Amino acid sequence: MLQIDSEEFERLVVDELDLLPDDMVDGLENVVFVVEDRPENGTLDTLGVYDGVALTERDQYGFGDMPDRIVLFREPLLDVSADLDELRDQIHVTLVHEIGHFYGIDDDRLHELGWA
Numbered sequence: 001m002l003q004i005d006s007e008e009f010e011r012l013v014v015d016e017l018d019l020l021p022d023d024m025v026d027g028l029e030n031v032v033f034v035v036e037d038r039p040e041n042g043t044l045d046t047l048g049v050y051d052g053v054a055l056t057e058r059d060q061y062g063f064g065d066m067p068d069r070i071v072l073f074r075e076p077l078l079d080v081s082a083d084l085d086e087l088r089d090q091i092h093v094t095l096v097h098e099i100g101h102f103y104g105i106d107d108d109r110l111h112e113l114g115w116a
Contacts, residue, residue: 002078002087009074010035016091024099027055030067031102033095037075044076048094056104070098 004012013035017025031052039046052068072094081087097115110116 002081004078006074012088013072013091016088016095032067032069034069034071035074036071038073044079046073047076048072048098050098050101054102054104068102
């Protein structure tokens with residue numbers, strides 16, 4: 001497994017976020033990005049998760065609502081990456097995938113679009 005500490009990994013996530021198109025990230029309202037080592041169940045099969053209510057499913061949203069979260073899991077992403085370039089690609093794809101969920105795009109459609 002590729003070895004990168006938490007601080008360096010978070011820098012890579014921020015760098016990849018900065019590379020995303022403005023029209024993708026400008027609509028992200030009340031969303032926080034979080035890095036955790038692994039999902040609660042300890043699996044290495046989950047690279048990221050969107051924890052929130054998709055825009056397409058919201059009735060009202062506003063003051064007092066907890067922010068949605070997009071979580072990237074460091075150890076699973078390191079596990080599927082042979083080198084730093086592949087890790088950057090995996091982080092990028094995972095960010096786009098989870099942001100897609102924020103916008104209401106389901107897994108099947110994300111797979112069709114190549115963001116799986």
